[in-house]
Amino acid sequence: MQILNFGSLNVDHVYRVEHISRPGETIGSSAYAMYAGGKGANQSVALARAGAAVRHAGRLGPEGAWLREKMAAEGVDVDLVTVGDTPGGHAIIQVDAQGQNSILLFGGANREMSVSDIRRALVVCTKGDVLLLQNEINVTAELIAAGQAAGLTVCLNPAPMTDAVHAFPLDRVGIFVVNEHEGADLSGKTEPDAIAEELAARYPRAQIVLTLGADGVLYRCGPRNLRVKAYRVKAVDTTAAGDTFIGYFLAGMAEDLPVEQAIDLGCRAAALSVTRPGAMDSIPVRADVDAFRP
Numbered sequence: 502m503q504i505l506n507f508g509s510l511n512v513d514h515v516y517r518v519e520h521i522s523r524p525g526e527t528i529g530s531s532a533y534a535m536y537a538g539g540k541g542a543n544q545s546v547a548l549a550r551a552g553a554a555v556r557h558a559g560r561l562g563p564e565g566a567w568l569r570e571k572m573a574a575e576g577v578d579v580d581l582v583t584v585g586d587t588p589g590g591h592a593i594i595q596v597d598a599q600g601q602n603s604i605l606l607f608g609g610a611n612r613e614m615s616v617s618d619i620r621r622a623l624v625v626c627t628k629g630d631v632l633l634l635q636n637e638i639n640v641t642a643e644l645i646a647a648g649q650a651a652g653l654t655v656c657l658n659p660a661p662m663t664d665a666v667h668a669f670p671l672d673r674v675g676i677f678v679v680n681e682h683e684g685a686d687l688s689g690k691t692e693p694d695a696i697a698e699e700l701a702a703r704y705p706r707a708q709i710v711l712t713l714g715a716d717g718v719l720y721r722c723g724p725r726n727l728r729v730k731a732y733r734v735k736a737v738d739t740t741a742a743g744d745t746f747i748g749y750f751l752a753g754m755a756e757d758l759p760v761e762q763a764i765d766l767g768c769r770a771a772a773l774s775v776t777r778p779g780a781m782d783s784i785p786v787r788a789d790v791d792a793f794r795p
Contacts, residue, residue: 502755503630504548505653507558507622507644508541509611509637510582511590512565513780515740518595521603530595537568538592538780539611540635540660543741547748548633549576550786551770553755557582558622559638560610562589571781581622587613590637600736600775606661612639619647628652631676631751635660642669649673658747662686671704678710678747697721710764712746714739718764729764732772732795741780746771749790769793 516530537546541559548555549572558581561568566584573579590611595603619640626632632648633656634641641657642665648655649670656676659666662683677687677700685691688699693713700709701721709721713731720727749770753763770790777783785793 503626504553504555504633504751504755505558505622505626505630506541506545506548506555506633507614507619507638508544508633508635509539509590509608510542510557510559510561510565510568511539511592511606511611511637512536512568513538513592513594513740515594515596515779518597520597521595521601534779536779536782537571538741539590540637540658540744541611542568542572543744543781543784544633544635544658544748545572545577546575546781547741547745547770547784548752549748550784551749551752551766551790552787553748553752554578556580556625558618559583560585560587560589560613560618562587562610565589565610581625585610585613594740594780596738596740596778600738602738602740604740606637608637608639611637614638614640616640616643619644623647623651623653626651626653629654631656631755633747633751634658636663636666637661645673646670649675656747656751658743659683659687660743674704674707676708676710677704678712678750680712680714680743684711693719708760710750712743714742718746718768720760720764722760725760727761727764729761729768731768732793734772734776734795736775738778738783739775741783742771742775744780745774745784748784766790 517532750767
């Protein structure tokens with residue numbers, strides 16, 4: 502099984518602040534750094550560092566061509582990553598003293614994908630492969646439908662959560678990976694167990710993976726009902742925790758690990774990632790995750 506990640510490619514501008522700025526407030530930052538990022542790119546690198554075979558499809562602006570080279574060096578197949586003239590996607594990220602973050606996105610080239618890009622990407626897939634999607638590009642709904650029709654297992658991480666997600670053909674999704682906010686928006690529920698149960702009832706053929714940060718992960722699929730604990734660590738930066746979890750979880754599934762072990766692998770990797778600054782740069786390699794004993 503191979504994984505095609507059709508997703509965003511961003512340059513992250515990260516500012517260290519005492520607290521996240523409020524409306525109308527001007528604050529200073531104590532440090533600045535530029536990183537490779539985008540939920541799509543982060544998840545592809547997490548997959549590659551976990552040891553999975555991953556192909557990335559997406560678009561970059563001319564100022565971001567270095568990101569394509571960086572991902573290739575990580576072991577990601579970037580043959581479907583194109584560099585065009587449209588300014589690329591980027592993010593403005595504030596990280597406070599507690600390691601929490603606030604993110605402002607500019608889609609840029611990520612929002613200029615076309616039906617021809619979809620055809621070009623899916624032609625290299627075979628039935629049974631996984632199509633991984635987020636919500637930072639403009640053709641997510643079309644990809645869900647086309648991927649499922651081609652016999653792929655569609656894994657959707659609907660981040661950032663928008664009203665448009667409700668109009669996606671969600672009944673064609675095979676795996677939902679959502680955090681508590683995304684799950685509440687999709688389900689109309691607020692309590693974690695109720696969120697998972699509602700999503701499982703709506704999409705009975707799908708696997709529901711509800712990530713709860715320090716409270717671990719809930720999993721629902723048919724009669725299966727799992728709760729996997731998180732690992733306790735001191736967080737420095739949570740920016741790529743979710744992306745790290747998804748990459749390692751899917752890598753575990755690709756290795757045919759039992760689902761509880763695949764989730765635990767994702768939890769260990771995510772816990773290690775939050776002890777490091779940055780987005781893509783915080784994602785650990787497999788050897789470090791396997792050796793991690795908090």
